[in-house]
Amino acid sequence: MVVPSPTLHRAVVEHMVRQAVYQRLGKPMPAMARSPNPLVVNVSARHCHLTPEAVEALFGKGHQLTVHKWLYQEGQFAAKETLTLIGPRSRVISNLRILGPCRNLNQVELSYTDGIALGFDLPLRISGDIKGTLGCMLMGPAGFFEMSEGVIRALRHVHMSPDDAKFYGVKGGDEMKLRVGGPCGVTLDHMLCRVDKSFKLEVHIDTDEGNACGLQASMPCELTK
């Protein structure tokens, strides 16, 4: 089956139009239009990353994740496969989405709202930094897989290329702020910068943060130091 390439994100189209309009009018571009890339803000719903071994334990020998939907970052996708998570107090989250491709660690990213539903305090961690965190049991159609650690709330972060980092005057590991407009607007502090030449400019916030401000694609968003 051929998976269609994703449609353009609204922020990408707006950025192209903004640049074209300023150019046509011959007016000096504001900072927002001068930025090398459009700012895309996406909400990461709860999900997990798995190793190939975990995928085999859960879905059967030789199983490979299949693409449900391509994500904004090149090569990343939401898989068709979902899981059941059994927390440390035997409470359950069903239909936990897996993101592909496989990684070299197993990690579950939940919101604090999910943590309360599961009945335990989630640690706030940079994605990948899971040492000493609580684990959980995962259940798939072919079996169980026990994670000894790796259940976290991921620190809000922004993916960017070195070009973007130069434009904003930041480097990997720095923190920025994201201002979201609208009738229940917020400013999110401590937005961690993750810089890599493969990255497209994209902020990842979780569902608590997205719902706090009722994030919609039409809302003005601004990234500042």
Place this chain on the structure above:
Amino acid sequence: MVVPSPTLHRAVVEHMVRQAVYQRLGKPMPAMARSPNPLVVNVSARHCHLTPEAVEALFGKGHQLTVHKWLYQEGQFAAKETLTLIGPRSRVISNLRILGPCRNLNQVELSYTDGIALGFDLPLRISGDIKGTLGCMLMGPAGFFEMSEGVIRALRHVHMSPDDAKFYGVKGGDEMKLRVGGPCGVTLDHMLCRVDKSFKLEVHIDTDEGNACGLQASMPCELTK
């Protein structure tokens, strides 16, 4: 049964200590210590307000709400009684807390996360302004009660006395900002001021907002224009 009066909120104790320390040291007080009242920030979990008629329909003729826990605002309480809410798409929220005393309208306040779970878009409204909003069915031990309207996400707001309003230089209906510190700090815009001489200074945010910043009593909070 005698319901004990609530213990002092951490913010109240801190404010008293802060004022005493500055006075003892004979140093000029910073704005935070000069404020007439401590700033208390509380998360309102999902809840509803009911008329006496709705309480009777749900809990039986002549039933009166009983106090589970006194709230920070004088005379307000979380009732022992809870309800089941059946949404417009037949999805259910159990154990919905009722806040007392009874009011002259029926209103359910949910988070956007709850709205997504129920499968519909909640309108963002000032508490009390429910005209034209969606309704729901409520189920109690003695019967059902149909609300034709009144299911909302309540706009974040701050209760204050005229003294507090004078100190902050605002009036009822104005908007302020609440800055919350900590490792996932946020600033919440559009914090509606509600001024009444019976009000104690208290910010009400919902669980999405509280979980976005992982609000804890130890976190520094600041209210600004």
